[in-house]
Amino acid sequence: MGSAYTTIAADAIARFQRLLDKRVVFITGTDEHGEKIATSAEACGRNPKDHCDTISNSYKMLWDDLDIEYDKFIRTTDPRHEAIVNDFYSRVLDSGDIYRADYEGLYCVSCEEYKDEKELAENKCCPVHLKPCVPRKEDNYFFALSKYQHQLEDLLTKNPNFVRPSHRLNEVQGWVKSGLRDFSISRASVEWGIPVPNDTKQTIYVWFDALLGYISALLDDGEKASLQQAVERGWPASLHLIGKDILRFHAVYWPAMLMSAGISVPDAVFGHGFLTKDGMKMGKSLGNTLEPKDLVNRFGADAVRYFFLREVEFGNDGDYSEERFINIVNAHLANTIGNLLNRTLGLLKKNCKSTLAFDSIAAADGISLKDNIENLVDKAKGQFENLLLSSACETLMEIGNLGNLYIDEQAPWSCFKQGGESAEKAAKDLVIILETMRIIAIALSPITPSLSLRIYTQLGFTEDQFRTLRWEDTKWGGLKAGQVMMEPKPVFARIETETDEKDQPSSKATKGGKKKAKSHGLVEA
Template structure:
């Protein structure tokens, strides 16, 4: 594996980078089943990585589960099983199936109880210990089991109601516990200045800007050395030089981003993968775990002399009734509750478009129902049905040759070109909502184009049909319908990362598979220009992409 001395690099972030676009989700705790807050992050990761694949890039997309720590241990005990049994059950019955529910196309699924992870974690911390970055000490302070984190007094809130007189975690709303332990510590305080230099010299490292400002403010208050072991329970990665301690769950979990792609492996294939993928391009995280990823993680890598990821992007929370999505507060909604009614494409579209990625957003059944009807069924779905039906009716389902383009056709193609350019730029900012909005300008423009060009009236004009009533190739009607079909082809390519099932059906309806190849292999840039579908391509109407639905019962 590469051994890069980060002390010789500007703030540690300018190290040689891998050639792949490598994106990760957080690894999710297995103390409970996934809710739509977890699925939101994973869908965002999937949309971005699918988009990069359609740029013809080498892509690696990692997700997985965090299975150690006190929270998982207590949940397993409460359910009368060992923590390993609990993790195995949840991963196979809940966490892996939800990836299929939301159509995630991940390349790997890491579990922190896998040997490939635990042995490499032990090698990493042994190296830090040998370098003098870890020392023995004692610590006492308030600890939130939900966060798996010691809290500073200023982080806590005064409890109310049943927790009156107690200090509670602001994220979980439950009392913290006072813990006193003999621990091993990581010399994190030594990296405060280098971290501040990193944020200054590489503002892209923490995004969005509000998250970066929060992290800078936190580090400027001063960093303490980090307690990285626990001796009061044994569910964790054993400390190699002291088996009475297990590694702090976050120090264990953060390393998954490297262990999963081959860090520390003797296998040449895994060594090649690590060289190709590391450092990661993007870590997608929820804002509640930002400090772990933007402070602890880069300090760990600096201490090890390894290159840092390019970007840690912290998105906001999904809110239900004004509160963060939470199983413990009974606001957790399983993804299948939505996909069983609306389908996975509508789930993906709604959460990626309705919420500005990077900020908080509220979910409501009324809003998703309204957007499904107006934007998907009436907007995009009806457009596809109208165009394919008119080609079937007027040209027997065979795409005709177009005639000369007018200003209207040139203008619509210009909308497609601008949509591609604007969406590309938005994806690079991880502004997924803006990318979809940019693409949707082509949906609206194509609907308007048909309204203004009135092909149903053009079909009745002299010279537009032959003696049998079939449309004439090269006529005005043919030009309108070919242009509309090209707009649909562009939309299928651009919306495929967001709605893979519906766009796959549209691709089939346009007959594009036979003439242009698989939809997932189409370059994004190719969606900017019309004229790809050859005359004679077989076009079929097919079933509605987004059938009308009854109001959901919830």
């Protein structure tokens, strides 16, 4: 679930930037070398390449299920990537920053990293994976990280936004100030990897290899593998989005490596937190892992995306509980958004033949709701820009709440019955609510793209029109007089819970019955 959370967040950020009409290259992919992969492949009875093919394809299918629209999917077993790694290695070697030496220490296979004893947990266990580190002694090639001590200190001091959020910056500064040690960038005991240039008995350390995927991914299909060409295609990256467990590699090792090769560092590295389930750390040994594929199959991509981006304050740790998931999704997406749209379209069909009698600007003349919504849209934009994804979701729900409050106060169903000017006002009120829904659909589309599409097409627009929307289209005034709405259909089905009767003595629900969640009647785009 951790990888899914990272990629959902990255997709939301990319979608928002596209709404701003920015050129976006959203890169994801799979790191496919190293001892951990080789061991996992052997356990599955496959060779490493076939094993990586299987895993890579499973990620691509999962990203499709989660409505993730990446631009580049890099696999580090791609021959072009290997050529880029070799080119980069040569640059660093020419800078005098690679040397050969013996190394002896404690090694975490899962992290694929040597650990200092002072950072280990009890019984010499890795603090991340809680597995014992193994003693290892090898003749390796090293990168002179210590040479870049002062340059990294300057980077972090002069550019505090290089590492976000701020408490992650404090962690990185602490690592650097404690003194940097050169690190091994090759493995003599690992066969599954890119061979070290001019020394085929060693393979390049997986992190020295994998980080370069951000650059090699910039090459177009069929393009000659050239490090300089790849850099010119769009480097430096505006943002690296990662889990906090790999922050050291991205915020310390990676910028130093780039400095050595004469390449610009990325603009920012954002380290998000961990996810827990019911307040507990997840793990296979605990039997409480959370499979994103299962969540999507049960609840749909919009629900999964919304819950994690809304409930987890971006940058901090977050928790999943099914009860909380269902309550949040039902309250926000089914009730605040879905029910408001459905009942408004129902009233329009009954009283106006599903046709708008006024354009939205004329309908909202002198109505304070319009100004309030425009202010909230501006607020949400700023929150998206500052990666405050949870806050942006809250702000957009405020718009939905204002819409619900407005329709309840104005009671257009009663006004239509009165006829005359009251009925005319009611027709205007429906336009106001539907314009509010149009704005929500656009502004929420980075978070719930399929739900936004369903809303937008019910408002009488085409999918092609939806695909060309920009943030500026959230400006009030998109709905015009005479526009015909589509037949009202639920855009988001409420998740229902039912008593599992399998183990009950009768068909009636009993107090101790287990609850099983189901989502019914979701209208697919």
